[in-house]
Amino acid sequence: MTRIRTRIRTRTRTRTLVAALALSALALVTAGCGTESDGTASGPAAAASDVTLTLGDQAKNLQTLANASGAFKGAPYQVKWAEFEGAAPLFQAVQAGAADTTYAADLPTLQALSGGVPIKAVAALRNDGTAVGIVVRKNSKIKKVADLKGQTVVVSSAKGSISEYLLANALQQAGLSYSDVKVKYLLPTDAQAAFGAGKIDAWAIFGVYKAVATQQGGREIVNGEDGRVSGYGFIGASEKALADRAKKPALADAVKRLGTALEWARSHPDAYAAAIRKNNGASAEVAKTIVSQSYGELVPVTPEVTRAVQKVADTMHGIKVLDPNVKVADSVDTSLSVK
Structure with missing residues (x-):
């Protein structure tokens, strides 16, 4: 292979x-x-x-x-x-x-x-660039990118997705390194179910999945505009x-x-x-x-x-x-x- x-x-x-x-x-x-x-x-x-x-x-x-x-x-x-x-x-x-x-x-x-x-x-x-974003639950204590330090962030859909670049670039702009967060990878449908069930704190996602996540109670803390993607x-x-x-x-x-x-x-x-x-x-x-x-x-x-x-x-x-x-x-x- x-x-x-x-x-x-x-x-x-x-x-x-x-x-x-x-x-x-x-x-x-x-x-x-x-x-x-x-x-x-x-x-x-x-x-x-x-x-x-x-x-x-x-x-x-x-x-x-x-x-x-x-x-x-x-x-x-x-x-x-x-x-x-x-x-x-x-x-x-x-x-x-x-x-x-x-x-x-x-x-x-x-x-x-x-x-x-x-x-x-x-x-x-x-x-x-606004189709890509990092979304948290509505009542999450995470208010800005800097608050992601020490947190687990789910990235969809796999290693090397556009949402991962947004995460890396946003962390850098916030004065953090990529190693300051723990990254897990899930396909969007699996992550969507987990996010809806409250099992994901922060989700880096794109397109229709981001739109659904925000409609269902998610809150976007950053997206890809202004050159972040x-x-x-x-x-x-x-x-x-x-x-x-x-x-x-x-x-x-x-x-x-x-x-x-x-x-x-x-x-x-x-x-x-x-x-x-x-x-x-x-x-x-x-x-x-x-x-x-x-x-x-x-x-x-x-x-x-x-x-x-x-x-x-x-x-x-x-x-x-x-x-x-x-x-x-x-x-x-x-x-x-x-x-």
């Missing part, structure tokens, strides 16, 4: 579930697929209608957005979705050949690259898919369609929130929060982006969460034009 699979399975308390998710995805998304290109450059490229792209997703975020906006309506290729509740099992699915693309924040992508997952960042996603995520593509003569044009088209979907979400926030309520089972309040905190724009992976994310890599390498370190600029493929 690769380093990334070994690292995730040995350093988290959810290794059995993570492995099962990856294997399940492999079975689900490969069953019934049409003819696939062998990835070589010889021979004629397959017709677009014969191509199937398997798009990786977390918590139905992209799928909900794509369906609500109609982004893939009329696409000249087939689209399948590989759904996971966190980045770690999504990257395992790519490693297993069960997904062509990834959708993740900066640090999970860096962790996957550090572990040898064969992907390239093909587009960047940008937001204001980079504000960038990535759409990645497997090197195998990028080398496939038939799939690469479909990948380029899919990335542009996701950009169009994000533009639709910005101009139709109420319709997007309604889709989240319907497809994800979220309440109206949670759906509205998700819309306000979601990635708002798809942009090229420019030197500005790579510099911002390199800072994340260097910080996490310094506290031995990311090892070996990653040179971000070397893990980018700009051949799929975003704009």
Whole structure:
């Protein structure tokens, strides 16, 4: 097994579930697929209608957005979705050949690259960082980041998540070191149940799970705005898919369609929130929060982006969460034009 699979399975308390998710995805998304290109450059490229792209997703975020906006309506290729509740099992699915693309924040992508997952960042996603936060119970004595000293903080979903970078950076800004807290790792659904039962004092979390936690009595003590996270995520593509003569044009088209979907979400926030309520089972309040905190724009992976994310890599390498370190600029493929 690769380093990334070994690292995730040995350093988290959810290794059995993570492995099962990856294997399940492999079975689900490969069953019934049409003819696939062998990835070589010889021979004629397959017709677009014969191509199937398997798009990786977390918590139905992209799928909900794509369906609500109609982004893939009329696409000249087939689209399948590989759904996971966190980045770690999504990257395992790519490693297993069960997904062509990834959708993740900066640090999970860096962790996957550090572990040898064969992907390239093909587009960047940008937001204001407020989708990531550290949440405590309403009546907790923890009022600010400095109060976390000596406490146990649960990080979702695995070692090297965006919520872990927020924790590390916020601790540093508060004059604390990473060793001043005890970190435990839980997948979001497990952590959500434990948090609701009062078994977690502090939870570093993201997205829909943070929105639900605050709605159910949690109190946010810090989030990722004001540079506490980079504000960038990535759409990645497997090197195998990028080398496939038939799939690469479909990948380029899919990335542009996701950009169009994000533009639709910005101009139709109420319709997007309604889709989240319907497809994800979220309440109206949670759906509205998700819309306000979601990635708002798809942009090229420019030197500005790579510099911002390199800072994340260097910080996490310094506290031995990311090892070996990653040179971000070397893990980018700009051949799929975003704009």
